Amino acid sequence: MKIKLPSVKSLWLQASMVVRRFPLQVLIAVAASVILCFLVALDSRNGSLNDVLIKSLLVLNFGLALLLSADLFAEARRWSAGPVWTMRLLVILLCLGLFLLLDPQVFTADKYRVVLLAFAFHLLVSFAPFTGGSGTLNDFWLYNKSLFIRFLTAALYAAVLYAGLAIALAAVDGLFAVQISYKVYLSLFSIVAAGFMTVFFLAGVPTVFVRGDLKEAYPKGLKVFTQYVLIPLMTIYLGILLVYELKIIVNGELPKGLVSMLILGYAVFGILSLLLVYPIRTQEGHGWIRLFSRFFYVMMIPLVILLLLAVWARVSRYGITEPRYLLVILALWLAFITVYFLLSRKQNIMLIPVSLCVLALLAVYGPQSASSLSRFSQQSRLKKLMASKDKEDVAQRAGVVDYLVDMHGLPALQAFTKRDLADVEQRILRATESAPRFTRLAAQKDSAFAILKVTRPHEVMRYVVLKPTGGALQVSGYDYVIPVNGYSSRTESEIGSVPVVVEHVAAGKLHLQIGTAKVVQLDLTSAFNKLSKIYQKGAASHFSGDSFSLPEQYFSLCASAAGYDYCLKLTSVSFYHGDAKPDEPEAQPAYEGYLLIRVK
Known part of the structure; x- marks a missing residue:
């Protein structure tokens, strides 16, 4: 079997034909390649920009399928340039609307909408030229067979091209010690998969839709x-x-x-x-x-x-x-x-893709949609569970609350409290704007469990680091500074020749003693619970990863005894949410800080 490689001239002619036939689709392929390369190079900590770029890719995918469907629909009817560009403009406006409307990085329900829309729009490509009764079922089958085989061919060519170029890069790296970053390979894959493969597929999209009898040999x-x-x-x-x-x-x-x-x-x-x-x-x-x-x-x-x-x-x-x-x-x-x-x-x-496409679109928005019916069903279920005293029903409350916040946000629980949950949610989203989605979502769930007073199950856990706003520790007015932390059960030091002992005698109980003076006890649990409640109300400001900041006064525990003033200044408090009580962190969170001592 002889394989005839295409000449440069034929490749150029095919590429020119694709640009003339599908100009916007080629532009989308180029834009998707650029965005993917930018995502590869972008710092993963830049969460908000990442979210915008990922959503742009999703909407570009919608646009590719919709524009291809529109162009094939117009080609089958031999429309002139005017109506074709009018329909293309309508598709662009629809995609812009979806970009503004959808927010899958915040609401899981929108992720389902994205999947349903992508599924429906790609199904639309399979029957768009045959709507209105044009063509026969044999024509429909031949057209989709061509699309299917062209997609497999494009995937094979893209895989071979990427493998060849990647091996070439690896050879250059090995022979010349260039130290090519893994991001170069990811960028190369992005260009081949989103750019080359898409254009190659478009070049093989059938141009003839009505062929009469099935004369082609079955593969x-x-x-x-x-x-x-x-x-x-x-x-x-x-x-x-x-x-x-x-x-x-x-x-x-x-x-x-x-x-x-x-x-x-x-x-x-x-x-x-x-x-x-x-x-x-x-x-x-x-x-x-x-x-x-x-x-x-x-x-x-x-x-x-x-x-x-x-x-x-x-x-x-x-x-x-x-x-x-x-x-x-x-x-x-x-x-x-x-x-x-x-x-x-x-x-x-043809009824198979048409009916699936219609059902997918009906499931996206409206009172009959997946989101609306699911939200109503789980809200009704939560009302029954909240009214019930049965032990099993009480245990199921947390799962429903977790689901509603995850899928639909805090406002989905508005019927269960007088608090303005939309305002609480917006404050949390603003405070965690640059944080990953799981951090923002966890903060919303923390607030939901605290406001509704629903017991959290052990599997719903959230790691949080709280730090005082400002950074530098204020120590003016004190004579001595002793580092302390929650990892050591006992810390010993001296003031002159007088021994100082800092000891954790029980969970959340810290004893301080200088020489033979009376022991001073600091209640850490009370301070930690206060920090936890303030955090759950969305008052903390997010600044990095799982770390949040609160005003410095919440991190100070002060006392006086036997001629000394004591003040424990916490520099960080780390704990998990998800124990038996929704408004309490674990019994002894990890913490770091300094004990300040002043002689009266």
Whole structure:
């Protein structure tokens, strides 16, 4: 087999054609490459800028899929330049709106919206040229086959190109001791994956959509893969699932949650197999394929029933969340598709991507969306749990609070308190603007548990370092300074020839004694609890990582006895939230500071 490499001239002509045909898509590929390279070079501590760049990449992905769908839709109808650019402008405005509306770095619910939108927009590419009844099902299949093969080819070319260039860089590094940074390899991967691969894929997007009869030869490799690999694997999984269904019927038990994913996985690969063999499913000499095509949806009936039972078991007990919402929608969609292909004579395969695209878009915004129904379901569940005195119900409160803050932010709990949670959330976000997302989210959860007085489970932990504002320690007016910390149970020093003993006699209890004078006790627990409560209210200012600052007066514990003034100045307090009481840190947090002593 001879492989003919493309000439420089042909590559240039193809690149020029792609730019003329898809100018905005090429611009998006270049912009994505630049942003990725900038992210690689950017200091990871610059959280706010990282978030903006990552969101820009997500919206560029939306724009790529939407613009490609719009251009293919226009090409199939041979629109002139005016309407084409009008539609492109509308797509750009939509993407700008999504950029302003979505904030996946703050709200987990927006992460689901991003996934759903990306899924819907990419599905749109698969049927955009055929909306309105243009073309046949054979045309639709050939078009998507071309896209599928072109994507695999682009991925292969990109992988080979990156491997070759990376090896070349490694050779230069080894031979000339250039010391090439790992960031250079990441930048190279970004350029190849986002730039080269995208443009290469666009160069192979079909230009003809209506081809009439299926005259092209069916790819032999595709047939072999489907007939001898994919379908036999699906048959094995089907046997396992049917045996499991028989087991739960005999035992009279509800299905496990894992079975839902197995059934959906079987359905996805089974439907994919049917789509791959669609043109040859009724031809002579393909008995195994014909048998599989005929009985696949029949055998899906018991599996769909099992899936619906598994979904009902989870939702009836724990309510709806975004993942369960998607599971419910997929279960109902699978039931609909099964009934349709069993009863319909037309067997319209385009219904599969169209229906999935519509469902994904409906799940993004609106009262029927995943976010709205999940938030309402969990808020209703929390109301029942807060009113209940049952030990198990009380234990479940923390999980619901954790979910609502994680997915929807503090305002989702507004019905349970008179505090203005939107204002609390904004103060926390401003104070932690440059912090990683987990730090901001943890601060919101700390406030939620404290305000609602909900006991936190042990697995909900948060490490916090509190420091006094200002930096330099004020020691004026004192005669002696002794370093102390929470790691040493006993610290000994001297003032002249008089011994000084600082000792932790119990958790949170610090004893100070100079010579034979009366022992002075400082209550550290009270001071730590006060710091914790102030932090949970969002009053602390974030300045780095897990570190927050509060006014210096909260870090001082002073006392007088036997001719001496004592003042413990804490320079840092570190603790975990998540013990039995929501408003208390651990019994003995780690701390560092100085004991100041003044002779009266």
